[in-house]
Amino acid sequence: MNTDRDPGRFLRATILFLAPQIVMGSESSSPDYLSFAQGALLVEVGGSAAALKVDAESALQAIDGDYGVYSLTPRPGGPDTEIFFVYRLPAATTFTTFAVPNVLETPSPSQTFFRDIEISGSTKGAEGPFEALAATTLATHEDKNLSTEIHPITSPPVIWVKITLRGGIDVQRDKTFFEFSEIIGYGSQEPVPLLDRFGGKWKGRGVLLELKQDAATVVGCYDGSGDLSGTVTGNILRATGTSRSAGIPSTFVLTVTDGGDITGVRSTNGAPFRIYTGASAPDLTTECSAVKARPPGCGATVHGINFDYDSDAIRPESAMVLDALFAGLTAAPESAITIVGHTSSEGSDGYNLDLSQRRAQSVIAALATRGIEPTRLTAKGAGEGQPIADNTTAAGRSLNRRVEVLCR
16 A cells, blocks of 8 residues: 555455356346446546546446456556546445455556555536545455455445546556456445437447337337347346348347437347447438337347346336336237246356246236236246356346247
């Protein structure tokens, strides 16, 4: 620890093994609210970030749920390099614990892991004022899959979170590349209102997108050759798509900024997630401009049916998605409906298989309560065996936790 800084600003950090996560609707009893998959949105990159060519994609990697170490600075910096990221949360959040996983050094004299981390929060705006929440000086872990837990010195509810990174653990040269892994934030969050801005058109580098929204349901088209559908939970749209020409699948985790831009991540054909950002383009005409939003029904992949931790109890915020699914199935001519539950890969195969079965059963009970004849409904658990996205990131895991609807 440097002696020229106030030691009261830095806290003793606890080193913990990363616990396996074993649920379909959330990752733990307290989700990681500093994850893009939970609606955290980057609003500013600052400090020496511009000089070091640190961009929005690098900032997103710090909250993407992938705990691996990555090179954060494309250009080298000095021993006391400082950068910061500001993220906007979808609702007021009270943090009880922060963590940084896999504080590991790459065996090279030219790069090192960031040393100091400070976390502050604000309820006023991206410019602050910010109140210090937690801070520590990181030390290299002795092994993989460890996490440095950082306990807040104060825990007021905040909406904007500023993460400041400074210096390196093992600086051996005047010019050094800096690495990082992930900033995790556990706690509690106020209910997130359903975002209703997913109806629109957007264009950008690699983005040609039109969406139609009806409550929690979204349909649309992309790339001039793909059709997608998805559901909204809070401020996040999770959607799956397929190209008409080659049948290539894509998955999306998206939100709409206050300025009207679409932003998020996309994975195509199982490739790693990439930044997916486009500006509003209301005059754009696409092949689905005349298509109306429709509720999910037979053949649909449905996200946003969330459950309590380690439980098959459906959370109240899932009601709108269940209402939409009921509406879509009411008109289905098929007599038999199978609800297939899927999980992400945390936990054992057997546990996930049983949990997905119980949760699928809860979904059919909810549909029966809404008016679908129970004799038409069957529950089937598929566990973690049929992922549609990479389980190493929070975005991928959130897409793998899903319900599929089969009719005959």
